[in-house]
Amino acid sequence: MTIWVNEQIDSSGMIHACIATRDESHAKDCHESFQQNLTDKQKAWGWQARLRKVNSWDEVPVNALKLS
Numbered sequence: 001m002t003i004w005v006n007e008q009i010d011s012s013g014m015i016h017a018c019i020a021t022r023d024e025s026h027a028k029d030c031h032e033s034f035q036q037n038l039t040d041k042q043k044a045w046g047w048q049a050r051l052r053k054v055n056s057w058d059e060v061p062v063n064a065l066k067l068s
Contacts, residue, residue: 003054005064008038011046018064020057021025026067027051 017034021027029047034049035066054060 001055003027003057003060004028005052005054005060006034007050007052007061008034009048015061015063017067018061019067020060020064021067023067 002024003020003021003022004024006017006027007015008058009015019030021030028051029039031049031051038047038049057066061065
């Protein structure tokens, strides 16, 4: 099973937003939205939007909004 995890992360590595789903299309749309919603100031401070794949819900951060 593949689970797509979208995260908005600050420069210290703290996750500020996280959405996980098994639907690749939704994950890619969400990632695009996360990237577009980062302000220029956040980007300058080292914030990033990250999309990654995991194999188990156990690997998804506990604070994630989980969509199945």
